[in-house]
Amino acid sequence: MFIETKAWHWYGSDNPMELDLKTYQMGPLADHQVLIENRAIGLNPVDWKLMLGFSKDWKQGQIPGVDGMGVVVAVGKDMRHIRIGSRYTYHTDLRFPGSFSHHIVVDGRALIAVPDRLNNVSAAAFPCPGLTAWQAFQKTSNLGGKSVLVNGAGGGVGSLLTQLLIDAGAKVYVTASSHRHQMLRSYGAIATFDYHDQDWHQQLQKALAGQPLYAAYDTVNGQSAAEIAPLLGFYGHLICIQDRIEKAPLPAFTTSISLHEIALASTHVFGNDQQWACLVQDGQLLLNHIADYKLHLPQIHTVQFEDIPEVLSSLKQNNNGIKYVACIN
Template sequence: MSVNTRRGAPMTALVLDRPGTPGTLRLTDVPVPEPGVGQVRVRVAACGLNPIDYQVAAGGHPKWSWPHILGVDVAGTVDAVGEGVNDVRPGQRVVFHGDLRDNGGFAEYTLADATVLTTVPDTLAMASAAALPCAGITAYQAVVQRLRVTADDTVLITGGAGGVGGFAVQLAAAAGARVITTTSSGNADHVRELGADEVIDYRSQDVPARVRALTDGRGVDAVVDTVSARSATANLSLLVHGGGLASVAGRPDLTAVAPFATAPSVHEIALGAAYSHGDERARARLSTTLADLLTLVVDGRLDPMVARTVTLDEVPSALADLSDRHVRGKLVQTFS
């Protein structure tokens, strides 16, 4: 166990005093947290912003104590290790997707389960690493691990300019699939650069009709839906026989398709459940999947899509921008 030289010291954090909007977050000093059994303390270098931050802030969580610190995607340096941690050392560069029930990374220091840590290569910027966990792991689970997209497939990805959508477009394109994605007209060139073959403006075009036109009435082999349960339900009808749909923002209503007809498979992606309903093996998969993503980034095969970095005091306004659902790529908070 490392010697703790910060016991009782204060740190700067962005806190939420009660359920509310991003505008209710405030900067203050709180005690530096102490690592417990199986935990490490991380000095935060960067923290990715995600829709889950403002979504869960609006209603709070029954497991929270107040004030609460948001931020589930953290990259930084191990500062101290708790009892029972033998394979992590102070000074190690790490990144992880944290448990939203615990205090997060919008602070100078935070705690993490040692099982979920992934080493950040020395050649990779911490902001790039922090952009990956939530959106990147979600997309990787959907495209690679659940739908198992190949070069023979045609894939529909909704919301291709967002975090999950942007990573999903890249991963599907890397697999050699034909990629159709939805976005606003202003983001069309951007998603094409990520690897989309066809772009549908969801504001001005009928998405299902356009997909059928682009596929000569066949439909698609796979769908990654990042929009809503309603959108996922509508897109079930676009699947060919034996096709699969990965839902990120709400599960579809299976009664929308006839039983024993197209026989779709539906995959619900829920990273947070690796903590709330999973075991140590499920949490360890967060680490191994993130390691695969880091390798892709270092090799130049995946763009971390960091659109903008912000300071800790700029996080509330950045989360408000994100809640408007028109942010391209990833926003990341960094400490200079």
Template sequence: MRTQHKVWAYQPEHYDVSLAEQSVPSLEPNQVLVANKAIGINPVDWKFIQANPLTWQEGHIAGVDGAGVIVDVGEDVDQAWIGTPVAYHAALARHGSFAEHTPVYLNRLMKLPKTMAFSLAAALPCPILTAWQAVEKIPVKPTRNVLISGLGAVTKLVTQLLVQRGFVVDVISKSCSAELAEKLGIRKVYRQLNDVDQHYFAAYDAVGPDNAAELVPYIKANGHVVCIQGRVETPIDAPFTKTISYHEIALGALHSFGDEQDWLELMNDGEVLFNHVIEHKLVVESPTEFHFDDMRTALKHSETSKQKSVVVV
């Protein structure tokens, strides 16, 4: 095993990352070492780099999504795992995927389908698991109408998963074409909120809490609002009126509060979803690829482009 590897180390004084060499991390008993073949970039990555809400120290390794091959295991892990291709979603508070190697807890891995490219696998964990958690928030009631505001990487997946469950899905999007709507199974496209002309069983928002709050008047009694970016802090509807349920999504919550069963279920669900991508049951966009040395360019691309996930190879 190598003792040193390349990483993109956090520089708190500049709110930036820089290419450096560090010691390959040692493993806890229940961890494996993943040699990253591809690294996914999500908005949470550049947002945390720019704001540093967790007070990362100099040298911290950012990045939540990655895919690669297991090259070493902790003392409590079966050696048979070595050589297994996997993807993972890392905790923001720990060293992450912006490195040649990343330590990951064994129960937080998803095995890859045999034909899935590492570049695609690395682009999936955050958006696909977030979409899955969002869809799981509401009870399955086929034929009910659902409204989605903002059509990005996560909500495109949410749309498809809802359609598969029998919901009728409309979206608010300025950019969604008729071709894309047909591909995703969308019934109707509104260009702005003022165009919405009916009430919905549930509404999903991927813009922010204020935008999610504006959807509440369009939700039926006993309906749901799911906020993917932030949370609606105070109910908009008065008590004992429409009794709307408010939901928030934070994929990273399991890293702090999830138990063994939570992780087992989520990783099993993730593996099923990965297979659905390979089987073309879920439509995903091909990621934009950058070289590992071009991390800063990749981060800027993720921030400024409409595409919500890019991959550094």
């Protein structure tokens, strides 16, 4: 089965405005694959970051995009349990053509069923930030009553992670731009700090009355994560969601903190079938929470498929915390 479809293609430029929209022919499905006709595509900061050339798997003509949702139009022979016409959302394998397309081939094990009561746009906004937040959340346990920090809680990952931690009973302190503070306090954050303030570390320590943190989740970069390591107590946890910590941030035999690295994309390469089954099951649970208004996505702004380069360029210049979703009519 061959299908001709339309997609945005990347030819090496770091400028999203130089993406090229053209048709291409998709080949037959492998046994484990499913063909999705996209209805909505979630845009993420990682989409423009990959255009900087970070992925060794990207070649000229790569189709970008990691998130999307749509309806099943064809299945490989091992995926016949998946019903044609059913709705799924997904996070793509970065080694293959991405979601900036009218159609996409997805590994069947990565499909997350969309609840009937959840709209297409919300479903497309979920996978990358939602699953990343969930993987970070799972790095720690027994959170009830413990003080934790989310550094960079105003974005999609940080805001979802904040809610998950609060629901688990943690005392959550957050940093974000000041215009995001009211939203985060409405979720139940104990205190909010503006990361633009040079003394926010001191402000946090004062709010903690000198007590250390049990865990800190950093959504900024490895350097930022290393800088908050001294705020952790003995056997604390430092979770680096964006980037990684290459060198131990504290001397040996001191607080003996545990370092955690989050890499959702690596699940496609190194995750086994059992791990994928658990992630998909958890993803479906979170989608149900979103549908029931128990978990809140960031503010969503819809655009058209043809607007993807312009919106991605804007997102590159200013990540304002708004989630952009491109719709295909």
